[in-house]
Amino acid sequence: MSTTGEREIVVGADGSAGSEAAVRWALAEAAASGRSVAVLRAWTFDPLADLESALARSYEEIASRYRHELDGSVARACPGADPARVRTGAVAGAPGPALVRASADAAMPVLGSHGHSRVLRMLVGSVSEYCLRQARCPVVIVPARSAEERGPLPDVGAARPGPLL
Numbered sequence: 001m002s003t004t005g006e007r008e009i010v011v012g013a014d015g016s017a018g019s020e021a022a023v024r025w026a027l028a029e030a031a032a033s034g035r036s037v038a039v040l041r042a043w044t045f046d047p048l049a050d051l052e053s054a055l056a057r058s059y060e061e062i063a064s065r066y067r068h069e070l071d072g073s074v075a076r077a078c079p080g081a082d083p084a085r086v087r088t089g090a091v092a093g094a095p096g097p098a099l100v101r102a103s104a105d106a107a108m109p110v111l112g113s114h115g116h117s118r119v120l121r122m123l124v125g126s127v128s129e130y131c132l133r134q135a136r137c138p139v140v141i142v143p144a145r146s147a148e149e150r151g152p153l154p155d156v157g158a159a160r161p162g163p164l165l
């Protein structure tokens with residue numbers, strides 16, 4: 001995948017719009033930098049607490065399902081992606097710790113923003129928050145709607161300073 005000395009970009013993906021935006025960003029960055037991308041889905045196998053685990057017949061079945069979903073997510077996010085530069089995988093464990101471990105030797109982990117809880121979690125999500133605090137390399141958080149999807153920035157020439165909340 002990468003040539004010697006290049007560290008890959010690790011993307012945490014869960015099938016959400018935020019993770020697909022993160023995949024698109026990471027693939028564009030990889031194309032510009034010559035790096036490879038690892039798109040990973042972290043998960044736990046707990047049939048008593050998780051419906052997907054309960055429906056799966058085995059650990060291998062659910063890992064295979066997640067790898068298949070990731071392949072589809074990459075294809076949707078960036079149809080022309082170079083398959084030699086992208087790998088997908090399912091990693092066992094809680095998402096935050098699993099992604100921090102997977103990115104230990106990476107150039108950066110890339111995650112989509114979510115917003116499921118308070119303050120920082122409202123902005124980036126609990127997995128993103130965990131990675132921001134624990135990763136030993138730069139972390140990129142990509143909004144669910146990328147800059148291209150939002151359109152041009154508004155003209156701020158007439159903007160007046162005001163209070164920051």
